[in-house]
Structures are given as C-alpha cells and as structure tokens.
Amino acid sequence: MSGARNISAALRRARIPRPRLAVRPIVAPSQCATALRSFSASSTVRADRQIKYTSDAYPNLKRNPEFGEISVEDVAFFKQLLGSESAVIDGVTTDATDDIEPFNGDWMRKYRGHTKLVLKPGSTEEVSKVLKYCNDRKLAVVPQGGNTGLVGGSVPVFDEIVINTSRMNQIRSFDPASGVLVADAGVILEVADQYLAERDHMFPLDLGAKGSCHIGGNVSTNAGGLRLLRYGSLHGTVLGLEAVLPDGTIVDALSTLRKNNTGYDLKQLFIGSEGTIGMVTAVSIICPPRPKAVNVAYFGLESFEQVQQAYLAAKGQLSEILSAFELMDGRSQGLVIESTGNKHPLEGEYPFYCLVETSGSNSEHDMEKLESFLESVMSDGIVADGVLAQDETQFQALWRWREGITEALSHLGGTYKYDVSIPLSDLYQLVEDCKARLTEMGFVGDDDSFPVRAVVGYGHMGDSNLHLNVSVRQYNKEVEKAIEPWVYEWIQKRNGSISAEHGLGVAKREFIGYSQNETMVNLMKQLKAVYDPNGIMNPYKYI
Amino acid sequence: MSGARNISAALRRARIPRPRLAVRPIVAPSQCATALRSFSASSTVRADRQIKYTSDAYPNLKRNPEFGEISVEDVAFFKQLLGSESAVIDGVTTDATDDIEPFNGDWMRKYRGHTKLVLKPGSTEEVSKVLKYCNDRKLAVVPQGGNTGLVGGSVPVFDEIVINTSRMNQIRSFDPASGVLVADAGVILEVADQYLAERDHMFPLDLGAKGSCHIGGNVSTNAGGLRLLRYGSLHGTVLGLEAVLPDGTIVDALSTLRKNNTGYDLKQLFIGSEGTIGMVTAVSIICPPRPKAVNVAYFGLESFEQVQQAYLAAKGQLSEILSAFELMDGRSQGLVIESTGNKHPLEGEYPFYCLVETSGSNSEHDMEKLESFLESVMSDGIVADGVLAQDETQFQALWRWREGITEALSHLGGTYKYDVSIPLSDLYQLVEDCKARLTEMGFVGDDDSFPVRAVVGYGHMGDSNLHLNVSVRQYNKEVEKAIEPWVYEWIQKRNGSISAEHGLGVAKREFIGYSQNETMVNLMKQLKAVYDPNGIMNPYKYI
Incomplete structure (x- = not known):
C-alpha cells in the first residue's frame, strides 16, 4: 500500500518504511x-x-x-x-x-x-x-x-x-454546547454527518449505506453500524423523536434533553420497530465531538483464536480510543480483489483480517497507544502482519476493504445474507459449519455449475455481530432451503440473535421465534393492535 | 488539602507543591x-x-x-x-x-x-x-x-x-469478554460494582446512594448519576430485562447480546416507568472495563459564565477521558462545611466550584491531557484556583464535596428538592431566580425565624442537569406554595424537564403536564391500561 507503514517491518527495522507497494487509486468516501x-x-x-x-x-x-x-x-x-x-x-x-x-x-x-x-x-x-x-x-x-x-x-x-421521506430533509437545529442535532427523518446520514463535521461534531452512527440511507430509516430499524462499540446504540443516543401514528396522531417527543425522567419513554417503541406502529418524521440525537485524531490499522491473522486475542488486547489497551474492531475473513477479501481488481494491502494471504480504528483527541497519545498495542500483539505472535494508514487516503483505502464487501459481493451475483449475534467464542464457527454443510450437499464450487460461489464471514467483532454471506451465482431455492432454518436453529442453540442489526422485514418474518419467546411475540402483537388496530402500517412483515 | 497539588501554585511555581493544608481525615467510600x-x-x-x-x-x-x-x-x-x-x-x-x-x-x-x-x-x-x-x-x-x-x-x-427486592440479590453471570453482567434486581449497586471491580470492570452507573440502592430500582427509575456523560443512559447500557407483569406473566427479555433487532424493544418500557406497569426482577447490562487511571480536579470559579467556558474546554480537551463534570455553588459547599466541619480544599471562597474527573487507560497520557486542560483554563482566566487529587484518599475526599451535599443538607433540616434539565446557558439562572423570589417573599434568612436556610444549586453540568435545593428549617406549606408550580412554569418556558433523573413518584404526580404534552400523557395512560388494567401497580403516583 502506497506509503502505508508496515507494522512488522516497522518492528523489525526500527520503523523504517518498507518499499512502497503499488496500489490502485482509492475511491474517496463521497465517491463511494x-x-x-x-x-x-x-x-x-x-x-x-x-x-x-x-x-x-x-x-x-x-x-x-x-x-x-x-x-x-x-x-x-x-x-x-x-x-x-x-x-x-x-x-x-x-x-x-x-x-x-x-x-x-x-x-x-x-x-x-x-x-x-x-x-x-x-x-x-x-x-x-x-x-x-x-x-x-x-x-x-x-x-x-x-x-x-x-x-x-x-x-x-x-x-x-x-x-x-425524501422530501422531509431539513436539519432543524444544532446546539454545539450540548451536541444535540434535530433533523427531519429524510436527511441522508452522510449529509447529517457532513453538516456536523463542519461544526466539529459527528453523527454517532456510521454504516456502508451512509450516502443513501435516511436517518429516519436508521432509527426505525435501529441501525447499528461500524462504531456502535464506541458510541452505543440508538436507544441511548436518540434523545427524542417525532412520529405519526396510523390514526394521524403526531407523537411530539422531540426532546433535546439528555435526561428527562417524566413517565414512559415511548419514543423507544419506534426505534427498531420497522415502521409497523407509526412513522418517524424527525429525530433528536446527541452527537459526540469529532475526534481530532483517527487512526486505522489493518492486519492479517492465522486463526480465529488469534482474532479473539487481538480483540481482547485492543479492548484492554486501546480502551477509550477504540472506535471500531472489524473482522473480515480471507474469502471475503478475496472476493473484493476479484470484484474491484484492487491490490491487497498485505503481501501474504491470511485466513482472517482485522481492521482496528482509534478515535481520540490527541494524535500523539493515540499513536503511542496504538503502536504499543501493535507491538504487543505482534511480539505475542497474535498478529502475523499489518499496515497502519499514514494519511487520509490510506485511511479510506483500508476502510474500503471492509466497507466494500457488500458491494463487491453484489457485483458477483446474488447473496444470502445473515446478520446475527453470537457469543464471541462461537462467532466464526457458524461460517465454518455453514460452508461444510453446503459443501457436503454439493452446492459449493469454483465453476459455474455450482450455485454457491463462496461462504464468507465478516462483521462487527466488537459487537459480537457476524455477517454470514452465502454468495451465489443466482438465487436458488435449494440452497436457501439448505441454509434456512438450519442457520436459525444453530443460532438459537447458542442464545444468539437471528437479526443483530438488519431487522426482520419480510426476510425473517417467519423466524422471530428463534430469538424471541412466545410471551414476547404475544406482547408485541398486543402493542401492534393498540397502535395500529387496522394493521395498515407496513403489513406482511414480521408482525 | 493534604498533599493535593494546588494548580495555581503548580503553574506559578513550576509545579512545586504548596505547603500542605491541614485537613480532617477523609471518609473512605465504603464508610460513606x-x-x-x-x-x-x-x-x-x-x-x-x-x-x-x-x-x-x-x-x-x-x-x-x-x-x-x-x-x-x-x-x-x-x-x-x-x-x-x-x-x-x-x-x-x-x-x-x-x-x-x-x-x-x-x-x-x-x-x-x-x-x-x-x-x-x-x-x-x-x-x-x-x-x-x-x-x-x-x-x-x-x-x-x-x-x-x-x-x-x-x-x-x-x-x-x-x-x-432485598432477598433477590444474586449475581447470575458475568462474561469478561463482552463485559455483560446479569444480576437479580435486588443486588445493591455498590455490591455489583465491587464484584465487577474484582474482574477489572465497572458498573456503568454511579450515584450517591450506591451503598443502599438496588439495581432493579436504578433501572425502574432510569437513574442517571455521576457518569452518564461518559457511559450513557440505562436505555443504552441495559441489554436485557426480566420483569413480571401484574397478571403474573414473566417477561423474559434477559438478552445478553449487544445487538438484537428482532421486533419491539419492550424492555425499554420498564426502564424509568417506576414500577407502574410491572416489576423488574433481573437486569442484563454491559459494563465497561475499569479505567486504569482516574484523576479528579476541583476548582473555584468566579461566575457561571466561566463555569460554562470550563465545561466546553473540558469537553473539547479532555474529550474521551472526561468522566464527570459536576457543578456545586458556593452555598452548597458552605452547607457541607457547616454540616461536617471539614476544611475546604481551596483557601479562597468562590461563588462556583467544579469537579472534573477523568478516567482512562494510560495515566501519563491522562495527566498530560488534564494538566494541559488546567493550564489552559487557568491561563485564560476561566478558573481562579484549584487542586488535583494526588492519591486515592484525596480522590475520595474531593468527591465527598460533591457527593456529601445531599446528606449534609438532610442533617440541617428539610429540603425541597428539584431535579431538572435546563438548556446549559440558563442552568444556574433558576437558582438565582428562585432565591430572589423566596427572599422577596421574606422566607430566607440566617436566624431560626426564617423558614428557608438557603437556596442552593449543584448537579451534573455535563448532562445539563441541575439539582435546585431549598434547605428549610422545617417543611413549610407556604414555602412549598411559593416554589410550586412557579418552578415548573419556569422550566416549561425553557423546554426543560421537571424531572431529569429522580422520576415523578408522588412528588410530581400533578406536574407531568409541564414536561409532557397531552398526547404523550394519554399514550402513557393507554399503555398503563394495557399492562395493568386493574391499576394495582404502584397506584397514586404519576399515572
């Protein structure tokens, strides 16, 4: 990677930069x-x-x-x-x-x-x-x-x-002292974040679709994204909501206060209910100051055991400056290479890659912490090789190896996507087991006669959130039947969630029972009947 | 203060410690x-x-x-x-x-x-x-x-x-990899935190009553406390709940997953509803790693304008390590002196005092940030004088000047307490206006013929959360009538909250309309009727 500092080289040779690797031009974030x-x-x-x-x-x-x-x-x-x-x-x-x-x-x-x-x-x-x-x-x-x-x-x-919501796209207010932004539901996430960037703040949510998704949709689906481990979930950061019930009632709970214990926190019901009880029209959200220093490292590891060790080391040593810890398996990175033709930032091939981001207020302190973390994980043999971005272009380029997976996969054909929470120790086992199952059943192969191109895993390691993706040459009912409900049963056995952040929608409408018991489902139906007695709000979905 | 570094001295004399101040022995946290x-x-x-x-x-x-x-x-x-x-x-x-x-x-x-x-x-x-x-x-x-x-x-x-809940007091599980604690509702907050301390983690909530309060009660009242500005509200940190509805239904939503988007997040309804729709019996909560370095500084300021400047400087410069920013006015500290007889840590008297705490993973980095912050606020003339705790005893002693206010006040007689959220710029004006009003009405004075001893303000500056306390020699209906509903009207005009963190209970049962509109109150009543049709759960309170 052009000018990126190679960590093993840095360690071996007192931080003398390695020869520059030739890489293709990188897509800047707005272009992405x-x-x-x-x-x-x-x-x-x-x-x-x-x-x-x-x-x-x-x-x-x-x-x-x-x-x-x-x-x-x-x-x-x-x-x-x-x-x-x-x-x-x-x-x-x-x-x-x-x-x-x-x-x-x-x-x-x-x-x-x-x-x-x-x-x-x-x-x-x-x-x-x-x-x-x-x-x-x-x-x-x-x-x-x-x-x-x-x-x-x-x-x-x-x-x-x-x-x-696309015509409801105004920022209503921003208070730099408290960091509270109030905006219409149809404001595009990246637009909101750019607005905040000009005011030294940031939106506490970031995700691959930021250039298109609306913040009202983010809230309605309780989007999680790349930095939840640092800034928390929308249930904590959303301070207020404005929403409309099916009977036309405007729910004005658009508080800008960080603390307001005056009765039931009804706005929470609209966060993650996927538009089934009402429609979010505006959001009030607390936004952190934009970090003055951001660093990203990308490294290769030999086993999932070592990925876990690296995560625990990052949590312990990077602590308050850790803002993302993402996992990508070797196959997912291979597909990005196949789709984009980009040269990979590391020279060797590894079964696992991690992207670690820090965000802090003092670049020297952050770099010292990051280097000390990298030295410890490399000298302990946890990480095999790695690079550290040296400028904004490299920063974006490294992130593209994580954020570009979804797009790369979609260029290659169809994808069966499973977005699940699993206890950390079992996180990657699901990918192994799924791949073994589909291989045994004769679905996986390199040439076009096999429906499945690859079984890949990546995701938000810091949130115990795995994206299991089955890349297919075309959507195939047999393959789907081989995966579902097997994958949901697998998750249920480990008390995981069949939808960590994507929601249920149509895709998982029949499977809620794998992650919610009968009492919970009945209580949801009861609430649905209270707010939407005619059932007109987003019908045929999970409720 | 014994051995505490005086900041002005440090600045003036290249950090040569001033002569030690004689202070009385400090109460350790468990004794408090x-x-x-x-x-x-x-x-x-x-x-x-x-x-x-x-x-x-x-x-x-x-x-x-x-x-x-x-x-x-x-x-x-x-x-x-x-x-x-x-x-x-x-x-x-x-x-x-x-x-x-x-x-x-x-x-x-x-x-x-x-x-x-x-x-x-x-x-x-x-x-x-x-x-x-x-x-x-x-x-x-x-x-x-x-x-x-x-x-x-x-x-x-x-x-x-x-x-x-006192007999339901078991820790059910703790996972050091994810930091998730599952515990019965009756576990005392300080017991939970001690348990976590032994495992290098901390409870993401801390408040003065930690030695007595139960975590089920904390969740049921959505307690905020001293470090909300760092660790966020319970709506974000509580991952799961177990609760019982009045008809005996056990709501098992005790997820330990950081992300779980499978339908309505019903557990949120129990957070802050003060036991009016069901009873919380267990809590699953994500706990951060215990910081390796904690520092606390205490300083005097000449005006509320400067308090605001100091807060914005702390937010900007201490950023990710800022874990508390507390405000105490001069009168509140005077009452602590009066009640405890302790010697004040600063030599001069100031109308405002602030306590700033940092929590981080690297003591050198944190101290560097804190000293640079202190130097900037002192050289800019924002802070008049200050001390920095040099050891655990001094750390606790400084905190007692903030945490001891409630107890000090209660030793001196009765207190009318108002726990409110107000936009930052107006935060202290409420105390001034209330004091002026009660003084004009002839209620305030130094001798025992006056019902009101003092009107004081303190609170969680970082959350825009003020505790207005009217210290009275005995509870007095005339004084109460002079304050209420005047205080609520004052807050309503500024779109504040009449209860930032204490809840409504009996005290504010009639006043919910000052912070919630009619639609919201009606929606709350509707939900109350759904879950508790006989109205047996905590009746006569705000709903």
Whole structure:
C-alpha cells in the first residue's frame, strides 16, 4: 500500500518504511457513497425486468382482503393534499412504471412489490393527514427512507402505498454546547454527518449505506453500524423523536434533553420497530465531538483464536480510543480483489483480517497507544502482519476493504445474507459449519455449475455481530432451503440473535421465534393492535 | 488539602507543591455508603413518630375503593407461598409496626404510607405468584428496592403491599469478554460494582446512594448519576430485562447480546416507568472495563459564565477521558462545611466550584491531557484556583464535596428538592431566580425565624442537569406554595424537564403536564391500561 507503514517491518527495522507497494487509486468516501447510490438505482431498474415479485416468492403471503383498493378519488385527494407535482408518483391513473419501480424493489434485487402509488409528503402535518386518510380508508402503507435495507422491510409486498421521506430533509437545529442535532427523518446520514463535521461534531452512527440511507430509516430499524462499540446504540443516543401514528396522531417527543425522567419513554417503541406502529418524521440525537485524531490499522491473522486475542488486547489497551474492531475473513477479501481488481494491502494471504480504528483527541497519545498495542500483539505472535494508514487516503483505502464487501459481493451475483449475534467464542464457527454443510450437499464450487460461489464471514467483532454471506451465482431455492432454518436453529442453540442489526422485514418474518419467546411475540402483537388496530402500517412483515 | 497539588501554585511555581493544608481525615467510600445506609434507616424509624402521612399531606388522594383489603387469608397465602419467616413482615395479624415502618417511609422523611404487609420474594417465580394473586384479588402493590428515591415513588400511600427486592440479590453471570453482567434486581449497586471491580470492570452507573440502592430500582427509575456523560443512559447500557407483569406473566427479555433487532424493544418500557406497569426482577447490562487511571480536579470559579467556558474546554480537551463534570455553588459547599466541619480544599471562597474527573487507560497520557486542560483554563482566566487529587484518599475526599451535599443538607433540616434539565446557558439562572423570589417573599434568612436556610444549586453540568435545593428549617406549606408550580412554569418556558433523573413518584404526580404534552400523557395512560388494567401497580403516583 502506497506509503502505508508496515507494522512488522516497522518492528523489525526500527520503523523504517518498507518499499512502497503499488496500489490502485482509492475511491474517496463521497465517491463511494455516490457509487453505492447509483448502483442501487441501477439495480432497482433492472429489478423491473428480472426480479420475482415478493408475493410469488412467498406464496403463503396473501393480500389482506380487509384493506381498501386505491381509487382514482384517493389519488386525487393525495394530489390535492401534497400539492407539488413531484410529491405524488401516480401509477394508478397514469403509466408510471419506470418511475415507481425504484420504490417497489430493494437494491439487493430480492424483493419486489406491486405498488402503484408513491407519496412524498413534505412535512409532519402532511404525513399526519396522509396516514389518517389511509387509516380511515384502510389503505395499507409502507414507510420508506433511503430504501437501503437488507430484509425487504421498506418495500411493499402487494399494493401498499409507499410513503417516502425524501422530501422531509431539513436539519432543524444544532446546539454545539450540548451536541444535540434535530433533523427531519429524510436527511441522508452522510449529509447529517457532513453538516456536523463542519461544526466539529459527528453523527454517532456510521454504516456502508451512509450516502443513501435516511436517518429516519436508521432509527426505525435501529441501525447499528461500524462504531456502535464506541458510541452505543440508538436507544441511548436518540434523545427524542417525532412520529405519526396510523390514526394521524403526531407523537411530539422531540426532546433535546439528555435526561428527562417524566413517565414512559415511548419514543423507544419506534426505534427498531420497522415502521409497523407509526412513522418517524424527525429525530433528536446527541452527537459526540469529532475526534481530532483517527487512526486505522489493518492486519492479517492465522486463526480465529488469534482474532479473539487481538480483540481482547485492543479492548484492554486501546480502551477509550477504540472506535471500531472489524473482522473480515480471507474469502471475503478475496472476493473484493476479484470484484474491484484492487491490490491487497498485505503481501501474504491470511485466513482472517482485522481492521482496528482509534478515535481520540490527541494524535500523539493515540499513536503511542496504538503502536504499543501493535507491538504487543505482534511480539505475542497474535498478529502475523499489518499496515497502519499514514494519511487520509490510506485511511479510506483500508476502510474500503471492509466497507466494500457488500458491494463487491453484489457485483458477483446474488447473496444470502445473515446478520446475527453470537457469543464471541462461537462467532466464526457458524461460517465454518455453514460452508461444510453446503459443501457436503454439493452446492459449493469454483465453476459455474455450482450455485454457491463462496461462504464468507465478516462483521462487527466488537459487537459480537457476524455477517454470514452465502454468495451465489443466482438465487436458488435449494440452497436457501439448505441454509434456512438450519442457520436459525444453530443460532438459537447458542442464545444468539437471528437479526443483530438488519431487522426482520419480510426476510425473517417467519423466524422471530428463534430469538424471541412466545410471551414476547404475544406482547408485541398486543402493542401492534393498540397502535395500529387496522394493521395498515407496513403489513406482511414480521408482525 | 493534604498533599493535593494546588494548580495555581503548580503553574506559578513550576509545579512545586504548596505547603500542605491541614485537613480532617477523609471518609473512605465504603464508610460513606454505610453512613448513608444507617442514616436512612434511622430517619425512617423517626418517621414513625414525626412524619405526616402522605395521605394527609395530599388530601386530594383517596384510596381507590376498587382495591381489595388485605385479609387474614391473604397473609396466610403469602406466608405459605414465600415459606421463610423473614420473607413476610406481617402487620395485619401481628403488631409489627417497628419492623414495617422503614418500608412505609422514605429516607428524606417526606412520605409515609399505611402499609401493614411487606413481602420479600426470593425468586422471579415467587414475584409472579405474588403479583398474580394480588391482581386476582385487586390488592394494590408497591415494588421497592433500596428505597433511596427522592420523590416518594417506592413507598405506599395507603395500604398497598410492599414487594421488596432485598432477598433477590444474586449475581447470575458475568462474561469478561463482552463485559455483560446479569444480576437479580435486588443486588445493591455498590455490591455489583465491587464484584465487577474484582474482574477489572465497572458498573456503568454511579450515584450517591450506591451503598443502599438496588439495581432493579436504578433501572425502574432510569437513574442517571455521576457518569452518564461518559457511559450513557440505562436505555443504552441495559441489554436485557426480566420483569413480571401484574397478571403474573414473566417477561423474559434477559438478552445478553449487544445487538438484537428482532421486533419491539419492550424492555425499554420498564426502564424509568417506576414500577407502574410491572416489576423488574433481573437486569442484563454491559459494563465497561475499569479505567486504569482516574484523576479528579476541583476548582473555584468566579461566575457561571466561566463555569460554562470550563465545561466546553473540558469537553473539547479532555474529550474521551472526561468522566464527570459536576457543578456545586458556593452555598452548597458552605452547607457541607457547616454540616461536617471539614476544611475546604481551596483557601479562597468562590461563588462556583467544579469537579472534573477523568478516567482512562494510560495515566501519563491522562495527566498530560488534564494538566494541559488546567493550564489552559487557568491561563485564560476561566478558573481562579484549584487542586488535583494526588492519591486515592484525596480522590475520595474531593468527591465527598460533591457527593456529601445531599446528606449534609438532610442533617440541617428539610429540603425541597428539584431535579431538572435546563438548556446549559440558563442552568444556574433558576437558582438565582428562585432565591430572589423566596427572599422577596421574606422566607430566607440566617436566624431560626426564617423558614428557608438557603437556596442552593449543584448537579451534573455535563448532562445539563441541575439539582435546585431549598434547605428549610422545617417543611413549610407556604414555602412549598411559593416554589410550586412557579418552578415548573419556569422550566416549561425553557423546554426543560421537571424531572431529569429522580422520576415523578408522588412528588410530581400533578406536574407531568409541564414536561409532557397531552398526547404523550394519554399514550402513557393507554399503555398503563394495557399492562395493568386493574391499576394495582404502584397506584397514586404519576399515572
């Protein structure tokens, strides 16, 4: 890697830089986001022609006959209400298929609905009027943000009306003393973070889809992302919410206070419920000061045992400056090479790679801690080789080896994605066991006659959160049946979670019982009935 | 202060220690806790003779005639169910007044109930059977932990049965790799923290009553405490809960996973709802590694403007190692001197004092950051004088000037306590305005003919959380009327919270409308009706 300091070399040769490695130009972060955005747009256009309807893929899903059908009068009402031409995409009275299809499908090209109407309200009051009307007419709806989800949670199954947040995209306020940001649900995560960067703060959430996803969607799905181990979950950082219930009630819980113990913390119910009880329209969130020094190291390890040792060493020695500890297996990095053609930053090949990031307020202190950590893990034989980014370009380049996996996989074909929490010691065993199972069953191979290209694992080691990905040449029902429910049973036996951060959506609608007991599921159904008695909010999903 | 480094001296004289100040011996932390415990016990015994019944103090509260009366048969049932003699304190069939009174009153000596029955179940199953029986018989109950609350939330008003968690006091598990602790609700906070200390971790919550309060009570009241600005709120750190609903349903949401997005996060409803929808029986919580280096500095400042500057400087410069930033006004410190006779650590007198704590993994780095911060705030004229603790004894001694305020005040008579969140710039104005108002009304004075001894302010500056305390020679209805609802109106105008961390209980039952709008209150009532249709859970409180 160009100019990156090689750690083993540094240790062996008193930190004399190794000869520069030739690497291809690196995509800067804003470009990555653009790439992801344009990729997702193009893939959903292709979805129009190639992707199976979700209603066909899940034949046991039947349209709820209680729901109303969208009439010409309904469309006229919405057009009058929302005023602006661009606020209604009308496939009911006109042929707007091309315009509507991006809202019907997900960027993974796995889910496709039949909606003929997309609404883009411009204010909370408009959302309230839309929902009240839909509730009165029993018209089912799907709240949708940037539509970057991975479980089909933000796209319709049948003719549900899509209510998209893209026109609600204003930052409402920011207080630099407290670090509290208040913003509309439709603000793009990266836009919010850039706004904060100009004010020496950062959004306490970061994830690969940041260039497209909306913060309202992040909150509705309780997104976790890359730095949860440092900044905590949205249940802790979200201070207030504004949301609309299906009957049009505006829930104004948009507190900007760090502490407010005045009754039930109802906003929590909207965090992670995937738009099934109401629609989030604004978020108040506490944002940490932007770190003055950020470092990233990337290294190769010989075993998962050593990955665990490296994690514990990082937790102990980097402590308060540790901001990410990511795991990538050798196969996942091989697929990134295959997809991008980029030269790998390390010379040798290893079964495991880790990316360790520190964020702190004093670059000298941080570098001293990081170097001392690296020296200890290398002298203890835990880490085999590694590089340390020396500038912003290298920093971004190293992160691309982690963040680029999802995109690389999607370029290579389809992917069965499982986002799970498992106790740390068992984390990677799931990948081994899944690969062994699919290999034994004859699904895995290098040439095109085998449906499975690779079984890979990566994820947020610091959160015990594994992404098991089965890369396939095309989606294949036999392969899917070989994985599910086997994978869920495997996780249940270890008291893990079948969805660490992606949510349940359509993909895991039948599997909630593997991670929640009957009492919990019944209590959820009870609440759903309280808030959404007609069941119009994001139906056919997990509840 | 013995051996403490004086910062101005350090700056002026190249860090040559000033002559040692003579200070009285310091109470070690465990002794503080004991002192608080025994104080609270003795005060509740005195409550028996002197304290007004809550039902008399709040004559508009009427016993709900729908509730059953405890019969001899009920007592027999509970005795048989709970087995152990010590598990039932029976004032129904025997005269057990002395044993029962500590459970009827709070340690502040402001609230006193009429209960004749205290139950101490030993397991979740016993709690379930007790609640189911009570629900069937419509017997009202009050869940109670260490009974250290400040708003009368954990004591009965009429004859509600007290269900105390003190016999459910086992640590269930701890995983050093993830830092996740699972423990019964009745484990004392300090016991949990000591257990974790032996395993190089710490409880992510700390507060003055740690020697007595139970972690189940902490969670039920969403306690905030001294280090929320570093470790976040319980909504973020609590990973799982076990609770019992009034109908006996055991809610097993005791996940130990950092990430688990499988449906509604129902456990959040029990955090901060003060036992009004169910009773917490166990907690799963993520605990950070115990810091290897902890420092504390204490300084005097000439104005609140400078306090704000000092806070922003600490946030910017101490950043990731800042673990507490506490504010104490001059009067509060004067009362601690008056009550304890201890010599103050600074020589001059200042209108404001701050305590700044750092917690990190490298003592050299931390000290360098702290000294650089102190040098900058002193050379900028923000801080007038200060000391830095040089050892554990001094560390504890400095903290006592903050933590000892509550106890000092209580030794001097009664205290009207207001625990509020206000935007930072207005934080101290409330104390000034309140003092001016009470002075104008002729309530404030130095001799015993005046009801009000002092109006003081202190609190968690880093959380924008002020404790306004009006120290009175005896509780006085006229003084109370002069403060309430004036104080709540003052806070409402600034979009603050009338209860930052203490909760609502009986004290603020009528005032929720100052911090929550009608929609929110109605949604809370709706949920209360869903979970507790008979209303037996902690009645007569805020909901």
